[in-house]
Amino acid sequence: xxxxxxxxxxxxxxxxxxxxxxxxxYIKRLDGFDVVVRAGGSKGKVAxxxxxxxxxxxAHGGYVGKGMLDxxxxxxxxxxxxxxxxxxxxxxxxxGKGVLLVIKxxxxxxxxxxxxxxxxxxxxxxxxxxxxxxxxxxxxxxxxTGRRGIAGTIFVHKIAGACxxxxxxxxxxxxxxxxxxxxxxxxxxxxxxxxxxxAGKPSFDLAEDEIEIGIGIHxxxxxxxxxxxxxxxxxxxxxxxxxxxxIYNSGDEVAVMVNGMGGTPLMELFVANKHVxxxxxxxxxxxxxxxxxxxxxxxxxxxxxxxxxxxxDELKKLLDAPADTPAFVQV
Amino acid sequence: xxTRVYDCLxxxxxxxIENKDFLTDxxxxxxxxxxxxxxxxxxxxxxxxxxxxxxxxxNALKKTGMTLLSTVGGASGPLYGTxxxxxxxxxxxxxxxxxxxxxxxxxxxxxxxxxxGHAEKGEKTMLDALMPATDVLSEKLAxxxxxxxxxxxxxxxxxxxxxxxxxxAATKGRASYLGDRSIGHQDPGATSLTMTLETIRDxxxx
Numbered sequence: 001x002x003x004x005x006x007x008x009x010x011x012x013x014x015x016x017x018x019x020x021x022x023x024x025x026y027i028k029r030l031d032g033f034d035v036v037v038r039a040g041g042s043k044g045k046v047a048x049x050x051x052x053x054x055x056x057x058x059a060h061g062g063y064v065g066k067g068m069l070d071x072x073x074x075x076x077x078x079x080x081x082x083x084x085x086x087x088x089x090x091x092x093x094x095x096g097k098g099v100l101l102v103i104k105x106x107x108x109x110x111x112x113x114x115x116x117x118x119x120x121x122x123x124x125x126x127x128x129x130x131x132x133x134x135x136x137x138x139x140x141x142x143x144x145t146g147r148r149g150i151a152g153t154i155f156v157h158k159i160a161g162a163c164x165x166x167x168x169x170x171x172x173x174x175x176x177x178x179x180x181x182x183x184x185x186x187x188x189x190x191x192x193x194x195x196x197x198x199a200g201k202p203s204f205d206l207a208e209d210e211i212e213i214g215i216g217i218h219x220x221x222x223x224x225x226x227x228x229x230x231x232x233x234x235x236x237x238x239x240x241x242x243x244x245x246x247i248y249n250s251g252d253e254v255a256v257m258v259n260g261m262g263g264t265p266l267m268e269l270f271v272a273n274k275h276v277x278x279x280x281x282x283x284x285x286x287x288x289x290x291x292x293x294x295x296x297x298x299x300x301x302x303x304x305x306x307x308x309x310x311x312x313d314e315l316k317k318l319l320d321a322p323a324d325t326p327a328f329v330q331v
Numbered sequence: 332x333x334t335r336v337y338d339c340l341x342x343x344x345x346x347x348i349e350n351k352d353f354l355t356d357x358x359x360x361x362x363x364x365x366x367x368x369x370x371x372x373x374x375x376x377x378x379x380x381x382x383x384x385x386x387x388x389x390n391a392l393k394k395t396g397m398t399l400l401s402t403v404g405g406a407s408g409p410l411y412g413t414x415x416x417x418x419x420x421x422x423x424x425x426x427x428x429x430x431x432x433x434x435x436x437x438x439x440x441x442x443x444x445x446x447x448g449h450a451e452k453g454e455k456t457m458l459d460a461l462m463p464a465t466d467v468l469s470e471k472l473a474x475x476x477x478x479x480x481x482x483x484x485x486x487x488x489x490x491x492x493x494x495x496x497x498x499x500a501a502t503k504g505r506a507s508y509l510g511d512r513s514i515g516h517q518d519p520g521a522t523s524l525t526m527t528l529e530t531i532r533d534x535x536x537x
Binding site for chain 1: 355359362363364365368369372400401402403404405406407408409410447448502503504505507508509510512
């Protein structure tokens with residue numbers, strides 16, 4: 001394993017210090033916790049708090065700022081943060097109007113965030129939650145933990161964040177967050193696995209000509225392994241699975257995210273996006289906005305995900321609203 | 332001079348830390364390659380946080396549960412944390428371990444894990460080791476066996492439970508994303524749970 005680290009034990013701490021050092025105008029760290037909150041606080045508005053394991057940077061700390069999140073918790077690499085950390089984030093972010101937790105659907109995340117929410121409610125803080133589950137690679141049935149929350153979560157941050165910034169109540173913010181969740185779907189793939197620093201070796205092994213389709217964002221293997229094709233062929237596979245949801249039809253408008261997993265050249269992401277646009281054009285689906293870049297990564301994984309969000313006038317307005325955060329700036 | 336409960340917890344911690352890489356490798360096959368790393372971090376903290384001189388088993392287990400909850404993370408943190416904290420209630424104020432209390436603690440741990448994780452037997456989780464182990468323990472205790480002997484048989488059942496997890500697909504936790512591809516692999520949580528029971532068995536027999 002070759003990594004630019006000082007040691008595996010202090011990675012999260014050192015990353016947060018470095019992030020705060022780079023963006024003091026946006027974020028500050030809670031003393032003694034792996035939590036960042038807005039530098040100027042969140043008084044008088046509904047607070048949005050998200051988080052999860054580290055290794056997904058810029059998620060989630062990079063989205064703390066005006067128009068998006070109010071607090072973010074960074075767990076150990078790919079490991080849900082603990083309830084005490086989430087609880088501190090809720091308390092610090094609370095601006096007196098309630099707190100909405102944006103939780104990605106993983107067993108650990110849901111358990112730890114829910115325990116923290118219970119603790120905060122005991123303190124009299126109004127807390128509600130939404131759970132993102134946009135990954136169509138995973139079958140949604142009573143027989144699984146349910147779909148994973150992946151890159152589509154960023155659209156929840158953006159849109160619910162805009163609603164909260166505009167003075168929306170906790171119920172309003174939750175409603176638009178759930179509207180996004182109902183209309184957003186993603187699917188990802190990897191040409192190469194990531195290496196968790198503490199583990200020291202790749203999370204799975206792929207042959208020179210193999211790819212993993214339906215990959216998550218934690219180095220977990222995908223749903224099937226196959227021979228590599230062209231990026232157009234791969235993008236078609238991801239898109240077809242997303243289209244099979246039946247949400248995106250001719251005449252609809254969508255926001256698109258072509259998300260890099262951390263080790264993918266932007267050049268390749270743009271090549272993929274060219275094809276995504278062609279396919280959407282061919283289907284008569286109008287693109288309202290496109291995001292291409294590393295929004296929700298998986299350490300050094302090489303691969304990408306495609307996310308589609310069906311938008312209506314309300315979602316478009318909130319998506320287009322200004323945001324000013326370390327990793328997402330929109331004027 | 333440290334108390335018996337502390338000595339036993341320390342042995343469990345050493346066992347988990349010793350098997351850090353093994354547990355992580357199991358998790359790499361079907362999960363996200365962090366079970367051993369997270370559990371080892373948690374139990375390292377347990378050794379440091381639990382008072383070696385407090386003989387109250389309830390206190391020691393409660394501190395263990397709270398420490399795991401705040402240091403392990405993932406799903407294992409809340410699940411193991413809850414298991415120890417529920418077991419702690421059975422032992423509150425006690426300095427000796429009886430067979431009945433041990434059985435009640437295992438049942439309380441199961442109930443806590445089920446409440447937190449919404450899992451049943453047969454979903455490829457730690458419960459697939461803990462539940463059959465508890466059944467066998469109850470049965471042997473009812474038949475008049477000593478706790479050490481009953482736990483010896485319970486560990487056999489827990490190991491059979493690990494073998495059973497190899498034959499089924501996960502329907503809970505991160506391994507459930509793999510569907511049938513999780514078949515053939517043993518569950519890391521069932522494995523760490525069995526290690527825990529085996530360490531207590533060896534401690535009681537020594």
